[in-house]
Amino acid sequence: MTSTTTTGISGATQALIDSVNGTTKAKAKSATTDAQDRFLKLLTTQLKNQDPLNPMDNAQMTSQLAQISTVDGIEKLNATLQKMLASTASAEAMQAAALVGHQVMVPGSGLQLGDSGAAGGIELGAGADQVTLTIKDVNGIVMNTLNLGSLDAGVHDFAWDGKTASGVRAVNGAYSIAVSATRGSDKVAATALQLGSVLNINQSSQGLTLNLGALGLVMMGDIKQIF
Numbered sequence: 094m095t096s097t098t099t100t101g102i103s104g105a106t107q108a109l110i111d112s113v114n115g116t117t118k119a120k121a122k123s124a125t126t127d128a129q130d131r132f133l134k135l136l137t138t139q140l141k142n143q144d145p146l147n148p149m150d151n152a153q154m155t156s157q158l159a160q161i162s163t164v165d166g167i168e169k170l171n172a173t174l175q176k177m178l179a180s181t182a183s184a185e186a187m188q189a190a191a192l193v194g195h196q197v198m199v200p201g202s203g204l205q206l207g208d209s210g211a212a213g214g215i216e217l218g219a220g221a222d223q224v225t226l227t228i229k230d231v232n233g234i235v236m237n238t239l240n241l242g243s244l245d246a247g248v249h250d251f252a253w254d255g256k257t258a259s260g261v262r263a264v265n266g267a268y269s270i271a272v273s274a275t276r277g278s279d280k281v282a283a284t285a286l287q288l289g290s291v292l293n294i295n296q297s298s299q300g301l302t303l304n305l306g307a308l309g310l311v312m313m314g315d316i317k318q319i320f
Contacts, residue, residue, distance in 0.1 A: 185313060189294045189301055197303070198248065198318035199311050201287035204228065204268040211253045213270055216317060218282030219246045221274035228253060229269050236263055244274075248286065248317045286317055 198214045205211060215224065224241040236257045241249070255263050274281035289305035302310040 185301055186294075186296070189303060189313060192291045192303060192316075192319065193293055194291065196288055196290050196320040197305070197311075197316045198250075198286045198288055198320075199305070199308070199315045200284055200317070201289075201308060202269045202271065202285045203287040203308065204253070204270050205288070206253070206255050206263060206265050206268055208265065210255050211268070212250065212288055213253075214248055214250045214286035214288070214318065215241075215244075215272045215274075216248045216284040216286060217244055217246050217274055219276065220244070221276050221281040221283070224249075224272065224274045224283070226251060227271045227273075229271070230263070231267060231269075236268065250318075288320075 200216075204213050215226070217224070220243070222243050224244050226239040226241060228236045228239070230236055237253070238258065239251065239253065241251060255265075257263050270285050272283045272285050274283040287308065289308040289311075292304045292306050295302045295304055295310065300312070302312060303316075304310055
């Protein structure tokens with residue numbers, strides 16, 4: 094598998110659009126033209142060799158003309174769909190290129206603590222009466238538990254000042270989060286989100302991805318928030 098990595102917005106946009114829209118011009122005839130030529134040759138041969146005492150009637154002629162018309166219509170529809178897909182891919186490439194240098198929120202349990210604290214997010218599948226966030230260190234030891242109260246369905250941000258449950262400032266570094274949400278006695282689907290910076294974009298055989306450095310590669314559809 095090969096991939097091309099871009100580091101600038103304008104360069105990334107041009108490279109990806111060229112990759113998505115690149116088409117060969119070596120073919121002199123389209124598939125539709127070839128099909129029509131083959132049909133006309135077969136029809137001409139059939140007319141030349143038909144039985145004079147039992148010639149092809151109008152219904153048979155009409156049926157065959159309708160078949161080639163259907164094939165032609167399907168081919169044109171496929172060509173239109175291919176153009177639409179290429180246009181969509183080009184638009185996605187331009188959007189991805191514009192994200193270079195921005196921070197995005199994607200699914201993940203990582204939390205990076207710095208001098209100014211740490212930030213992350215959660216996504217709720219439905220409204221919840223009680224949302225609790227548990228922060229752990231690399232050894233799985235609970236550092237603090239944040240009570241976020243009641244929240245509506247959707248994506249929500251949170252901030253951690255870096256203090257443990259005892260009020261002591263934790264050391265800078267990597268931590269993890271776990272989220273639980275309930276509505277009455279029922280659990281609510283909740284997903285932890287982590288913050289990452291878009292370093293560049295990649296186009297490969299697997300599609301368009303964003304490089305978030307230590308967080309790895311993510312798809313455009315994984316992005317929940319952009320900063």
